[in-house]
Amino acid sequence: MNVTICIGSSCHIKGSREVVDRMKELVNENGLSDKVELSGAFCMGHCKDGVCVTVDGKLYSVSPETVDDFFKNNVLAKV
């Protein structure tokens, strides 16, 4: 599974660093580092909905507050 997190200007301001750091933790805690590939992307063109995250191409809007829920529902549940 490929999870791409936008690290462009707008998403950076909205907290992409926190999202990236938390996602890295969650992937490690759940022992998924060989199943989930985390990668970065510059602007995905949906700055208003930042932080933009795609899971196998499908776009989600995540914030540092919602990252745990997002991981549970859209990553952990689908791996």
Add this chain to the structure above:
Amino acid sequence: MNDLCAEIGFKSINHAGEELCGDHVEIVESDDGNSAVAVLADGLGSGVQASILSTLTAKIISTMVSSGMSIEQCVNTVASTLPVSPERGVAYSTFTILNLTNSRELELIQYDNPLVIMLRDGKNFDYPTEEMTIGGKKILRTRIILKENDIFIAMSDGCPHAGIGNSYNFGWKRENIIDFMEPLYYGDYTSKNLSTILVDEVYGLYGGEPKDDATALTLKIRKRRQVNLLFGPPADPDDCDRMMSLFFSKEGKHVICGGTTSSIAAKYLGKKIKPSLEFVDKDVPPIAELDGVDLVTEGVITVNKVLQYAQDYITDNELYDKWSVSRDGASLICRLLFEEATDINFFVGRAINPAHQNPDLPINFSIKMQLVDKLTSCLKQMGKKVKVSYF
């Protein structure tokens, strides 16, 4: 063609407890940037009085020398202009003049400041001096044909006096300063940073309470090196190819700032862009890799950080420790622009990013244009030749 150029930088510290520095540096560059006059003047005493004496001296000499007037005329003008100190009954400011012609020849004119240190091929170089007397003042003059990587360090006496009665009984002697600076010759330090390293050491030797104003002024001869920076997509999307081909046809390193901008470049080059997820500095977004480009970073936030470092560099130079070693995007740009480049080409795209025109976001089009203007002005103050093209 002459591909050498001079890089000039200085750093001063004040006598403990003084608001003003009694040393003054004045630099006048010719329009083509190949000739320059740098004057370091040290006014008698400290504080306001010293500051007035040294500022007047440096200003008068730099203006006159750069307009081609003789050293005799300069000295006589200074002597008859300086206000006479009521306490001591004299008007007095020592000075060192570095007069550079076409980045090929340097004339040193020294009056009572510590002798300029010259480093060539990694070692101290004892240059000959010719003595002349003007208006009762003993003045030393030297003409030197320059070589690449020659370094000249002029100082006020606050430098060799460092540590008197404290770390060293007789101060930090010229030989000691030479021993301290020689190893830095091969370090690729900028003139500004060489001056800063020296003056920081002086500050430490004074135990943090300088007993005199201290200044180091460094001139370094180096090869011209060009760096090109692309920032923002063009206003007209049809201009993308033209902008990219102009950018990539330039000699030297290539830096791209901005997500959308780097995507356009990736498309032009037919390569894939690989952003990293490594946050080296929490305030600066990660960099990316793109074949054929030396550095790819995020846009406004990174460039804003570069501007902060640039503003510090031309004033107190206190953040040098950070950007000279860190691997974040802003620090990498700083090292390329401040240290490596002598000539910088900015390719600035004026497209308005619709996603950024959101009142919730602290970034917008005018901020981007201001960043370019301010950064350009800082880089020019560092002595860089900067060319900005808008698309």
